[in-house]
Amino acid sequence: MSSQKSQTKSGPTDLSAAVIDSLEFSRQGREISGVVAVAALDRLADVVVEPVGSLNCTLRGLPGEQRQDGKPGLELEVAGSMKFRCQRCLQVMDFPLRVVSRLLLLDPGEMLPDDVVEDDDEVAGDELDDEWDAIEASREQSVLALIEDEVLLALPIVPRHDVCEPPVAMKDEHEPSPFAVLAKLKQ
Numbered sequence: 001m002s003s004q005k006s007q008t009k010s011g012p013t014d015l016s017a018a019v020i021d022s023l024e025f026s027r028q029g030r031e032i033s034g035v036v037a038v039a040a041l042d043r044l045a046d047v048v049v050e051p052v053g054s055l056n057c058t059l060r061g062l063p064g065e066q067r068q069d070g071k072p073g074l075e076l077e078v079a080g081s082m083k084f085r086c087q088r089c090l091q092v093m094d095f096p097l098r099v100v101s102r103l104l105l106l107d108p109g110e111m112l113p114d115d116v117v118e119d120d121d122e123v124a125g126d127e128l129d130d131e132w133d134a135i136e137a138s139r140e141q142s143v144l145a146l147i148e149d150e151v152l153l154a155l156p157i158v159p160r161h162d163v164c165e166p167p168v169a170m171k172d173e174h175e176p177s178p179f180a181v182l183a184k185l186k187q
Helices: 022-027 143-154 178-186
Strands: 031-037 054-062 073-085 092-106 132-136
Touching (some): 022 092, 054 143, 092 143
Antiparallel strands (some): 031 054, 054 073, 073 092
8 A cells, every 4th residue: 555645747756644664665666766855854854954855765666586585675865965064164064875784684573583693683684783674564554754863863962063164253363453552551
């Protein structure tokens, strides 16, 4: 079951209202692509300086045969740019975002068995924490919630420029020092 706003002739599909049955979507190897407005990501409101622009997103179903354990999954790609405040110089900065996440789908209520998860986080021969994150499958999975979760996980803890611009002098550097007046009085 997949519902999404219809694609307009003037632009790509808005994924903010898309809902999928994650297991069926994955098992059928389906794919949807479109955009999500940065302003639609409510949990980013405190972090983003200007909620402008949109993120390009693609969600692909990965049938179980792509994994040794046969579990289906999802692959989510998100690309775009967001505006943050540099925590070093306090200027607005563009933050280029590129996220590729692979999500292992677990049946509702299913836990990763202790005998499958080893100290090095290997699950049936596949590295879970390096390539895959596990989520619970849902018959009504919000695509927007998936995108928002993965974007939040990809953000830097402290956004900052690699190299900040030097601060601009506020006053004219040739203005006389207030202590120069005192020096004249001393004479």
